[in-house]
Structures are given as structure tokens and as C-alpha cells.
Amino acid sequence: MVGMEAYVILSAVLFVLGAMGVMMRRNAILVFMSVELMLNAANLALVAFSRQWSGVDGQVFVFFVITVAAAEVAVGLALIVTIFRTKQSINIDVLHQMEG
């Protein structure tokens, strides 16, 4: 039997990894994957807490998060494709049309 703490610690580790990925990666798709990792870290925490409280609210929340994440993927990938068309690169450092 794995304790409650293990799940929460794992989710915190995933969340921190995701946040570090967003800040350190320069490839738009990898940044985007890191954001997904953060969302899933929250999902893991929600499911674990849901079990602890023996309610379904947390699991319902997770379904909504998955739906929202799917919508974000659709928009995000579309944007990445458009960026690639104009710049032939998806490195986020090429996004410097506007400065100041």
C-alpha cells in the first residue's frame, strides 16, 4: 500500500520539473509539453486527494482539466504550425519581432 504522501510528493516533483522545463527549454513544442506535465501533475494530485477524501469531486475536476488541456493542445499546435510557416523554426528565441 503506497501512502498518500508518496502521490503528493510525486506530483510536486512532476510540477517542479514541468515548471523548470517551461523556463529552460527553447523549443516551443518542448515548452508546451512541459506545461502539459504541470497540468498532469495537478491531475495526479487531484486524483490522490479524491481517494483520500473518498469523494468524486477531484475526479470530476480531472475530467474537466483533460478537456481543457485538449482544447489547449489544438490551439497551441495550430499556433506552432503557423510560427513554423513564417519563421521556419519553432525556437522561441526567434520570437523577437517586438522589443522594448
Added chain:
Amino acid sequence: MENFDVGTNLLVIIPEIGLTILAVAILFMDSLLPESRRRSIAYLTFFGMGLIAVFPLMLSPDGETYWGGMIRHDMLSQVFKVIVLLAGSITALVASTTSDLGRKGEFYLIMTVSTLGACLLSSAADIIMIFVALETVSIPLYVLAAFNRQDKRSIESGMKYFLFGSFASAVMLYGFSLLYGFSGQTGLQGIADALRAGAVAEPVSLVIAIVLVFVGFAFKISAVPFHFWTPDVYEGAPTPVTAFISVASKAASFAVLLRFFVAVFPEELSVDGQQMQTFWINLVIAASIVSMTVGNVLALVQTNIKRLLAYSSIAQAGYTLLGVAALQGIASEGVDPAAQGVAAVAYYMLMYTFTNLLAFGVVAIFSDATGSETIADLAGLSRRNRWMALAMTIGLLSLAGIPPAAGFIGKFFLFNAAVSANLEWLAIIGVLNAIVGLYYYLVVIKVIYVDRSADDDKPILLTTPAGVMLGITTIAVIILGVIPQPFFNWALESATSLFS
């Protein structure tokens, strides 16, 4: 299973139902009308949202929660729904005047969906609802920011908005998951009750949750240090989209920020002897000071009018946070600083909506006619079209806070609320910042009226919708500035409903 009355529950979300019907109608019109007549979609959106904005006023809010606790039907949600609906309505009119968006049916569809999200957000009373509504506002806005696919700046702004936005909402979601973990509840009231009953023994864990959630809200209202996206997104996005982002999503986010913190971390909640309210109010105060200062100082050096308005918008978020900070005040002698603060925020958002739509409306018409967005090119605007020059002047005076424009009285209410909450020093910082802000707004007015340009003899013509749009917003700014009392009383009523 509690008794679920479909009729009353549906009545509560009448504005949202109206917006859904409007969205479907736009979709049909876009596919049925020939390209040349699609501008009427803009007018449908304008009149449709204007009509829907009347619905919340006809309902009598009772402060109860509906839809299984997802939505709270109170005056505060009513006020903010009216604000976002008017913002959407006028944005449609701004967009109809531009050549790139005017006939794009999908633009109005996506904007209507975003407004729907903003309506839900302003009445959300459950962390699930807050998250879903916030994303319903944001995801369409990422698309809209990148709407001009041919324009590199527009795509770049969409991408930046998307990356920062999804990061901020993931951080906020983690904060929500922690709150659920502490309390086993998703309703704001349920979480508050569980916390009061001592669900959390360590203040540190609550502090982490507060910080994570605050990051998400700070991003949406573009408060420093989560403002990095603001100048680039504002500059690159099509001007009507910038106008919409700067008013609707900001206003709805302030509504939910107030509702969340007032409900979950009220004054009486203390964990292990630590008062939680003090902590989040201090966060708000810090964000307020740096937002005002950074926004105003960086605005001084801008040469692009949209970038200038972006930094101005960061500074305005700072002023508005003054009103939120007033929530720490303790009621005495019949004056409740907390209610004053909430009312000041609501009033400020109402007047800011009209003011910013006015300013961005002029910029949209100007850049559509001349293809330029630099401040220097505004030179001679008073000779090219005196009505546009007058409207822009009133908008800028309102942003600067000079009577009789509404910005003056809005700032007065905010500073007044801060003073009544014993935050005199914070109000003084606000006033000093307003003086700095005055400089760069006046510089733009000087350019419009005094500077000469080679194009002085090329008049800019106003179309009827553009004239109507400038007329409505200008008159609204003046009315809100000259007779603020009825509107402030309305806001005050909404503030009281938040605490009952």
C-alpha cells in the same frame, strides 16, 4: 439529492444562454451571407450583446448558489456581467470599422465565446468552475491574438500569450488541487468552512496555495511581475482584440479574484495564530506598488501608442489592486472600507472599460486609415479629424485621471477606499504614480494638437459605426465622470452582496 429546480437554475444563466444562441446565429450568418454582406455580423454582435447586457439587470440576485454550487447569483456577478457584455458589444463595433476583421464572421464567433467565459467567470463560486471559465476566456483570446496570420507580429503575440497563459493557468490549477487536498471540497464556501474548522495545521502549506493561485490571477490582470506578455501581446494583436483583452478578461479576472479571496481567506481565518488575510493582502499591496511604478516608468519611453497603452494598462491594474488591498480595513463609524474597496474596483472596471475601448477605438481607426501605430504619426490628428482628436483626448485624460473624465472619480474612489483602510501611505504612492502617468498621457495629447505633420491636409474619414462607437464611449466616460453617484451606489450594493 437536493431538490433541483430547472426553471430557476436556467433563469440564472440567461445571459450565458443568450450568448450561446448569439454564437450559433453568428455561425449560421457567416456561412449563409455572401462575403460582401458579412459586415452585418458585426452589427448583430453589437446589438445582440447590448441586448443581453440588459438581462442581468432584470434578474433580482438573491446571493444563493445555483447549478450544484457552481455559480453564485449575486449583485457582483451582475455588475461584472454587464461590464464584460458591454465590452464585447463595443469591441464588435470597433472591429467592424477595421478592414482586416470587419467581415470575418469567425472573429465575432470566437469573441462571443470568450465573452461567455467571462460572464461565467464573474459568477463562478467553485474552483472547477473558475478554472473552466478562465480557460474559456483565455483559449479563444490566444486564437484572436494570432488572428492576422499574414502578420508576423500577430502570430508572435498569439504564441507568447499562449505560452505565458497556459503556464500561468497550470500554476493556478496546482494551487487549486492543493486547496482541494486540504479541504476535500471544490466549492469556495465549502473550502472556507473546512479551513475554518481547522483542516490545515501548518500555515506554510496554505501560503503555497495562495501564492500559486495568485500567480494565475496576477497574470490575467497583467500585474507585475507577471506582465511580460502584456506589451508584446498588446502591440502584436489586432487592435480590437487588444481592446477586448485589456478590458473584458481583466474585469472578469478582478471579479473572480475578489470573490475567491473574500470567500476562502476571510479576515477571521487564522491558522496556528497566523492571519491568512494579512498575507494575501500584503501580496496584493506589493503587486500594486510594483505594477503602478513599473507600468508608469516604462510607459515614459514608449514610441508605439499600443505599447504605451499596454504599460498604462499594467499601471491601471496596479491602481485597481489598491481597492483590493482595502479589504483589510475594519468597519467603523458606519464606513466599511472592505465594501468601499470592492465597490471602487467595480466602478473602476466599469469606467476603465469605456475609457480603454475609446482609446483603442481611436487607435484602431487611425492605424486602419494610415497603417501606422507610432505616437509621432499621431501628429496633426486634430487637423485631420477633430472629432477623433477630441475623443482620444477625453480617453487619455480619463486614463490620466483628470476631471471631468471618469478616470478622476474612479481613482478618487480607489484612493479613498485605501485611506479608509488605513493605507494612507499606499494611497500617496498611488497619487505620485498618477502624476508620473499624467506626463506621458499629456505628451500624446500635445502631439495630437500641437505637432505639425506632412499629412495635415489629408483628412481621416469616420464611418457611421466608427462615429457611433466613439460617441457611445465618449458620452459614457463623461457621464460616469460627471454623475458617478448612481453607478457607485450600484457598485456598493454589489460589494455588500459579496459579504452576505
